Amino acid sequence: MPINESDIEKIAQLAHLEITREELLIFAPQISDIVTYVEQLNEIDTSNVEPALGGLTPEGEETNSTRDDVVAPSLGQELALAEAPDPASGHFRVPKVL
Amino acid sequence: MVESISDLSSRITRGETTAHAVVESAVSAAEQLNETLNAFLEIDRKGALERAEGIDQQKKSGPLAGIPVAVKDNLCVRGMQTSCGSKILGDYQAPYNATVIDRLVEAGAVIIGKTNCDEFAMGSSNENSAFGPVKNPWDLNRVSGGSSGGSAAVVAAGIVPVSFGSDTGGSVRQPASLCGVVGLKPTYGRNSRYGLVAFASSLDQVGVFGRNSRDVATALGVIAGRDPYDATTADVAVPDYVAELSGDVNGTRIGFPRTLFGVGLDAEVRDSVEAAMQTYRDLGAEIVDVELPNAKYAIAVYYIIATAEASSNLARFDGARYGFRAEEATTLRSMYKQTRDEGFGPEVKRRIMLGTYVLSAGYYDAYYRKAQQVRMLLREDFKRAFQSCDAIITPTSPTPAFLIGEKTDDPLAMYLNDIYTVTANLAGIPGINVPCGLSSERLPIGMQLLGPNWSEPTLLRLGDAYERVKPFTERPPLYAGV
Numbered sequence: 001m002p003i004n005e006s007d008i009e010k011i012a013q014l015a016h017l018e019i020t021r022e023e024l025l026i027f028a029p030q031i032s033d034i035v036t037y038v039e040q041l042n043e044i045d046t047s048n049v050e051p052a053l054g055g056l057t058p059e060g061e062e063t064n065s066t067r068d069d070v071v072a073p074s075l076g077q078e079l080a081l082a083e084a085p086d087p088a089s090g091h092f093r094v095p096k097v098l
Numbered sequence: 099m100v101e102s103i104s105d106l107s108s109r110i111t112r113g114e115t116t117a118h119a120v121v122e123s124a125v126s127a128a129e130q131l132n133e134t135l136n137a138f139l140e141i142d143r144k145g146a147l148e149r150a151e152g153i154d155q156q157k158k159s160g161p162l163a164g165i166p167v168a169v170k171d172n173l174c175v176r177g178m179q180t181s182c183g184s185k186i187l188g189d190y191q192a193p194y195n196a197t198v199i200d201r202l203v204e205a206g207a208v209i210i211g212k213t214n215c216d217e218f219a220m221g222s223s224n225e226n227s228a229f230g231p232v233k234n235p236w237d238l239n240r241v242s243g244g245s246s247g248g249s250a251a252v253v254a255a256g257i258v259p260v261s262f263g264s265d266t267g268g269s270v271r272q273p274a275s276l277c278g279v280v281g282l283k284p285t286y287g288r289n290s291r292y293g294l295v296a297f298a299s300s301l302d303q304v305g306v307f308g309r310n311s312r313d314v315a316t317a318l319g320v321i322a323g324r325d326p327y328d329a330t331t332a333d334v335a336v337p338d339y340v341a342e343l344s345g346d347v348n349g350t351r352i353g354f355p356r357t358l359f360g361v362g363l364d365a366e367v368r369d370s371v372e373a374a375m376q377t378y379r380d381l382g383a384e385i386v387d388v389e390l391p392n393a394k395y396a397i398a399v400y401y402i403i404a405t406a407e408a409s410s411n412l413a414r415f416d417g418a419r420y421g422f423r424a425e426e427a428t429t430l431r432s433m434y435k436q437t438r439d440e441g442f443g444p445e446v447k448r449r450i451m452l453g454t455y456v457l458s459a460g461y462y463d464a465y466y467r468k469a470q471q472v473r474m475l476l477r478e479d480f481k482r483a484f485q486s487c488d489a490i491i492t493p494t495s496p497t498p499a500f501l502i503g504e505k506t507d508d509p510l511a512m513y514l515n516d517i518y519t520v521t522a523n524l525a526g527i528p529g530i531n532v533p534c535g536l537s538s539e540r541l542p543i544g545m546q547l548l549g550p551n552w553s554e555p556t557l558l559r560l561g562d563a564y565e566r567v568k569p570f571t572e573r574p575p576l577y578a579g580v
Contacts, residue, residue: 008451015409015454016416017447018435026444030509031452037510038398038456041468044475051470052477054403055300057332057526057551060287065329079193085423092418097430 003032103165103259103313104340107206110164111157117164121150121208124166127257127578128211134576135255137232137248139171140179141211149208161320163206168252168261171212172219173304174293175199178209182295183217183227183245186441187421196293197328198262198304198321205320213248213261217443218412219269219297221245222515223505226445231502234277235574236541240499243273246307250277253307254542256578260317261307266297267400268494268519270305271546274531275494278542278570280314280561282306285551286526287332289318290325298407299330301400301523310570311532311561315339318554334552342555343562348382350560352547353487355390358518364497370535370543371493377568378491378560388483388490392475393521397513399476400520402456402469408446409453415441448509477525484550489560491547492518494531498541518546528554532561533570540572 005028012019019027053061081087086094110117125143132138146166153164169175172182174192176199181187195203202209216226224232224247232247234240235255242251246263250273253261263270265283274281283305291302304321308314322336354375359368375385417423417437424436442450456465483490495515505512522529528551531544547557573579 003455007455011451011455011458014458015450016413016431016434016438017442017450018439019447023444023447027448027451030448031455033510034401034452034513035455038402038465038469041395041398041402041472044392044395044472046468046471046475049471049474051467052473052524054407054470054473055286055330055526057285057287059334059551060330060332063287063324063329063331063333065326067326075193082193083190083420085417085421094418094430095428095433 003035004028100309102316104161104316107161107163107165111159117150117153117208118147120164121146121166121210124258125210128252131255131257131576131578134238135233135235135251136230137214137251138168138211139181139214139229142178142209145177146208146210153206153208158206160204160206161316162202165207165260166210166258167202167207168211168213168249168258169199169209170215170246170249170263172215172264172295173199173262175209175212178212180212180295182219183215183229184441184443184446185228185422186415186437190421194293197290197325199293201321210258213246213252215248216245217446218295218408219245219264219266220408220445220449222268222272222512224248225502225506226443228443234499235576236278237499239501240541241276241502243276243495243499245269247273249307250274250279250281253279253309254574255576256573259309260313263305263307264294265303265305265523266301267404267523268516270307271494271519271529271531272515274307275544276499276542278533278572278574280308280311280533281531282314282318282554282557283522283529284318284322284554285528287330288528288554289321289323290328290331292325292327296411298404299411300407301404310565311558312340312343315343315558337555339555339558342559344559345563345566347378347560347563350383350489350556351386351487352378352383353388353483353490354385355388355393355490355492358390358393358492362496362514363493366537367493367497367543371491371545374534374545374564375491377564381563381567386487388487390479390483390521392472392479395472396476396521396524397517399469399472399524400516401452401513402465403473403524405449405453406457406466407453409450409457412446412450445509473524476521480525480527488556489547489549489553491545494518494544494546498537498539498543522548527551528557530557530561532564534568536572
């Protein structure tokens with residue numbers, strides 16, 4: 001299905017990206033080409049195929065990943081805020097929400 | 099033959115040379131060559147020399163004691179920057195070490211710097227770095243490959259003997275091929291992703307670059323193993339990879355997927371890889387035909403799954419908690435949007451949008467679910483193929499290094515560079531690039547060997563056996579020889 005410029009505007013909105021008119025004119029045909037390319041998958045019959053469980057080997061699936069629920073040291077407030085653009089009184093300060 | 103890192107490390111431990119001397123020469127080479135290569139985003143002279151002195155004073159032993167190493171700038175190293183090649187993280191300083199970094203430090207390795215990469219590891223040429231492309235030491239007008247281009251170039255240029263990167267669709271193997279070094283992507287779950295900035299979590303894996311398979315085997319032994327901080331690491335014993343390097347490949351069955359050696363493959367690359375197959379035959383290995391009928395769909399599957407996961411993973415970069423924030427924003431929503439607009443480069447935006455699209459309401463089944471189903475078919479292809487062979491041989495990249503700027507206007511053409519490498523990430527299996535020749539333009543050519551889960555010993559044995567009879571002794575014009 002071809003993707004047009006208004007689709008790209010909608011997607012950018014969903015992804016919290018502000019894109020310029022020039023970017024829109026570049027991205028729309030590029031993304032449309034890529035989507036057309038990936039649609040070649042439609043020629044494969046997958047009606048009886050289970051989707052892959054991404055990112056685990058069979059051994060990884062069997063590995064017990066739980067741990068005892070005990071408190072362990074973590075980064076701590078000071079370090080966690082050290083790289084914040086605008087920390088204030090132990091919080092991350094952001095512009096007004098509304 | 100070059101001295102292996104374990105021999106060098108033993109000499110340091112015995113006091114025949116010092117970690118300080120070795121690290122000093124690596125740092126000096128890095129500083130000197132980086133003006134030309136742009137391979138490092140940070141060189142930590144002071145910290146590296148202090149750590150080297152510490153190793154000398156403590157007479158620290160360990161498989162990597164005193165060995166200078168370089169690390170891709172998407173792996174967190176405490177007290178150093180982690181930019182991921184992106185303006186959105188800029189000079190962000192990681193407050194903790196990735197697990198693989200902890201293990202390297204414990205083994206005595208000295209991290210001398212953070213290497214340049216495509217922004218958030220998205221790219222095949224390193225041209226998507228916000229800090230400019232890495233230059234290929236073999237030809238400064240050509241790309242290093244990507245996304246771990248800096249880590250490949252610094253080993254190729256003889257600055258450090260081993261380095262580390264991440265491989266999501268070929269980002270270790272492809273730059274290794276283009277720069278003429280060995281590059282290994284381990285089995286998914288072989289080592290920890292804790293502290294590796296996530297791109298596509300079901301595909302990402304930390305990998306190793308080295309001058310030869312032996313050094314890569316040593317380094318893999320250090321970083322491999324289960325980590326409670328990464329639930330996808332598997333509880334599988336870590337073998338002594340170096341002990342497996344017997345040089346004997348007699349009777350090893352190597353699968354030849356003939357259909358992948360067709361259209362789009364450079365003739366010199368094909369000839370070099372076929373010559374390597376003959377070398378293996380001469381060593382007593384058996385070449386058997388295998389079929390991977392769904393491999394031709396791998397790029398399509400990859401660019402759905404990888405972008406979907408990336409759009410989700412990169413949602414965290416919002417200007418609130420770390421990194422860059424657009425200053426002029428007056429509301430929360432405009433802060434998100436402006437920060438992300440100014441902070442991300444075009445390829446990252448393209449992939450976030452593509453991933454957002456394939457996951458959006460009404461399209462999930464058509465794209466993401468479909469891709470995961472074809473991913474299953476691809477896994478089954480490999481499973482079937484590995485019933486009749488121990489490893490599969492292909493080229494790593496369809497061409498040697500291309501020119502900087504040659505493919506930047508056509509993202510799809512750039513994606514097709516990854517045709518031989520993305521399959522391993524989708525299937526979760528390990529793969530290695532081993533240099534197997536030079537083109538008529540004196541550019542490196544690499545072969546790729548793929549194996550079933552946990553077959554790193556076989557891949558490294560095959561790489562090492564080849565190097566014993568066909569050592570890659572050519573050096574690029576830009577070479578420090580530390």
